[in-house]
Amino acid sequence: MKRILVTGAAGQIGSDLIVYLRDRYGKNNVLATDIREPAEEIKEEGPWEKLDVTDASNINRIIEDYEIDTIYHLAAILSARGEKNPQLAFKVNILGTYNVLEAGVKYELERIIIPSSIAVFGPETPKDNTPNETVLRPTTMYGITKVTGELLGNYYFKRFGVDVRGVRFPGIISWKTLPGGGTTDYAVEMFYYAVQGKKYTCFLREDTYLPMMYMPDAIRALVELAEAPVEKLKHHTDFNLSAMSFCPKELEKEIKKYIPEFEVEYKPDYRQEIADSWPRSIDDSAAREEWGWKPQYDLPLMVKDMLHNIGKKFGKDIV
Numbered sequence: 066m067k068r069i070l071v072t073g074a075a076g077q078i079g080s081d082l083i084v085y086l087r088d089r090y091g092k093n094n095v096l097a098t099d100i101r102e103p104a105e106e107i108k109e110e111g112p113w114e115k116l117d118v119t120d121a122s123n124i125n126r127i128i129e130d131y132e133i134d135t136i137y138h139l140a141a142i143l144s145a146r147g148e149k150n151p152q153l154a155f156k157v158n159i160l161g162t163y164n165v166l167e168a169g170v171k172y173e174l175e176r177i178i179i180p181s182s183i184a185v186f187g188p189e190t191p192k193d194n195t196p197n198e199t200v201l202r203p204t205t206m207y208g209i210t211k212v213t214g215e216l217l218g219n220y221y222f223k224r225f226g227v228d229v230r231g232v233r234f235p236g237i238i239s240w241k242t243l244p245g246g247g248t249t250d251y252a253v254e255m256f257y258y259a260v261q262g263k264k265y266t267c268f269l270r271e272d273t274y275l276p277m278m279y280m281p282d283a284i285r286a287l288v289e290l291a292e293a294p295v296e297k298l299k300h301h302t303d304f305n306l307s308a309m310s311f312c313p314k315e316l317e318k319e320i321k322k323y324i325p326e327f328e329v330e331y332k333p334d335y336r337q338e339i340a341d342s343w344p345r346s347i348d349d350s351a352a353r354e355e356w357g358w359k360p361q362y363d364l365p366l367m368v369k370d371m372l373h374n375i376g377k378k379f380g381k382d383i384v
């Protein structure tokens with residue numbers, strides 16, 4: 066892992082991952098790519114290129130130009146946006162992943178990391194403490210593309226020896242870059258409304274439990290899995306990951322400990338059906354056993370850190 070390409074670097078996870086990887090492996094060894102312009106900080110501190118992951122020739126050109134040996138493939142259309150435009154989700158998520166895997170074979174890449182999601186599960190999956198090995202019958206296009214990505218990654222490992230790895234992320238909460246197009250996005254939006262003294266209208270029911278994770282844990286999970294010795298891994302592309310589970314009402318209450326006047330109204334929309342098809346909590350014992358995964362942030366710690374950082378963004382000293 067000497068020369069790393071990150072796709073989707075302008076997104077919620079990408080913009081935090083780029084900073085972490087550049088710190089760890091050297092600024093010039095981590096190439097940020099995205100179809101959109103990333104933040105100034107990302108462009109100024111290291112190399113960046115515009116990249117549409119559905120364009121295989123551009124992926125290949127970039128790998129050659131920068132002598133890439135590792136890819137973190139984050140570019141994807143998330144669940145809610147995917148239901149608005151399933152054709153686009155299919156194209157970006159399936160073709161993008163296929164192009165990256167094929168590049169893995171062509172250039173004998175050392176490692177490819179492709180995040181998966183709790184969206185691989187569906188209404189028939191056990192909802193509580195969902196096991197790693199269980200029913201994968203998602204009802205969203207996003208979920209279908211993520212199951213496909215997991216299966217393809219395992220296939221490319223067995224068939225072509227490409228070392229593909231991935232975790233099933235829960236909803237990711239962070240303050241640096243807003244998420245876009247996900248069903249779990251409410252858990253980030255709520256903070257921005259609270260800090261700005263605005264009432265928030267939540268698009269999920271107040272009792273909708275979903276698995277969630279704070280960004281520092283998510284980044285550490287990706288990099289720890291990427292660096293784990295391959296002989297320790299029985300799974301490759303499909304590790305369940307867990308950190309915390311809560312419902313919107315619990316998040317509202319935790320935020321109110323710091324901002325008591327904060328108000329939330331609940332008006333579920335089409336995203337409720339997506340959330341209802343996903344687990345409430347996750348069993349991540351495979352990740353704990355095979356590469357020592359352990360989360361550090363629970364709900365109270367996450368809320369405190371989020372309010373501190375988003376408060377600072379708006380010049381407010383909340384925590």
Ligand code: SER
Nearest residue numbers: 143144182247248249
């Ligand atoms: N956070 C994602 C979404 O809501 C789940 O992977 O789509």
